[in-house]
Amino acid sequence: MPKDDVLMKSIIALLVLSAALVACSSKESTEVARDSGVATRQEEAGKQRYLAYEHAIAADLDESDLKPVYEKVIATCNNDNQIDCTVLDASITSGRFLSAKLRLRAKPEGIRKLTALVSAGGKVSSQSTHVEDLAKPVTDVKTRLAMLENYRTKLLELQRRPNNDIDSLIKIAEKLAAVQSDLERARGESAHLLARVNLEILTISLSSRASRSFWSPIAESLHDFPANLSSGVSTAIVGVAYVLPWLFVLLIGFVLIRLAWRKFRRQ
Template identity: 35%
Template sequence: MKKNNSLFHVSVIILISVILAGCSQKTEVMSNPEGDNYASQRKNNKFLAYTHSISIEIAENLIQKKYNDTINACTEATDFKCIIIHTELSAGDYTKGTIQLRVEPKGVNKIIQISTNGGEVTNKSTYVEDLAKPVKDNQKRRIMLETHRDQLIDLQRRPDNDIDSLVKISTELAKIQAELEQAEGENAHLIEKTELDMVNIFFRVEQYESFWKPIIKSIKNFSGSLSKGISETIEAIGYFIPWFITIIIALIFFRFVWRKTSQRK
């Protein structure tokens, strides 16, 4: 019997150790959004663009602070490049905040840690887009436009050009130059997407708050709901009165006709 108890205790200890090890491993993965797979992918393909999205539930009184802390961590960063793209903070019955930014891969982990500290991560995802083909296509287009531009410049320098030819060459040259500048802008945008990760952070109020908070909110809205209900009731009565009068007149008329018919019989 004692032997069986000892085996039972050993089994329980082993089971607890396995569970703790699994939890420890899970925590480590959650705390490192970059991951070894991403690092190896970046090394093998420099044209990958990453978009990280994370949703955080947090106490309502902390949203403003975490919102500001995350923005400050980006704008005041010195060891990595970070650019704020979009911010939005909405107040009302339920406060919520949204931050969209671009940050160097080495700064992603820090930004996410600051934004999630004190809250609960409810959803996290990473989307990877391969931009190798768009970058190469853009490069081919720029080379073609540059070649065409150089040819037009050579034609423009010829001494035997008349005014009509010079006007046509200048018009075509301006068109090619505009297309080249557009292609260079597109290339810069593609390179930025591969060098800076997009991070979307969504702050939401915790789904379950104190027992009294929904009740307090209902009490605050009571007077508004009451006045709205009274106004809608008055409007309904206003719509019903003409129909009520019409029905009464119709009943009196039918009663009169029925009595006349009955008297004749």
């Protein structure tokens, strides 16, 4: 009986130990899976931080509404400090029909606000969004900045050594100047990339071609009638100038053929 008790206790101990190992293994697997999921989400979030958005919207408006909407968009961009907006390009033309084009840079909420202004002013004919992933360029610039900072720190440590001669100091100063120049260039590149990530681009195209009144084409035709008439007359004069030499050549040819025909008949 004592031996059986010892054997039974040993079996129970083994079972308890096996259960504990299985539980620990399951817990570790769960933690690894959770940590992997967190790392994946963090990686995705990091990629999303470096996305540069560029939007485009085209709208058709009444002729009387196009210029007010154009000016309202520019005024909103210039006066609303919360959206950090900048007008990069602006143009308006008045040929056969009014048209305007704007290129703006602003915060995402500013882009939505400006897009809403355009949509409220007329009929949106097209709208698109282009996304560029700048994660690699931003990471490369950060790595280069860190390397340059480290290199400059080492050069400064070398410069502080008391046993440096003049030649060594001159060479270190030249290296420091070159590193500082590279640092400023890399910082400017980093600032430009981050501005593209933090601020979005919006291109607005406004047109009144499809919303013109019934009489607009007729009025334009009457307005252009004198110019078209003079253009037609000038084209006709040019045509006559080209035709006259050929008429002269044909006339001479006709006379020669007629004389030859008469001579043939006499024979």
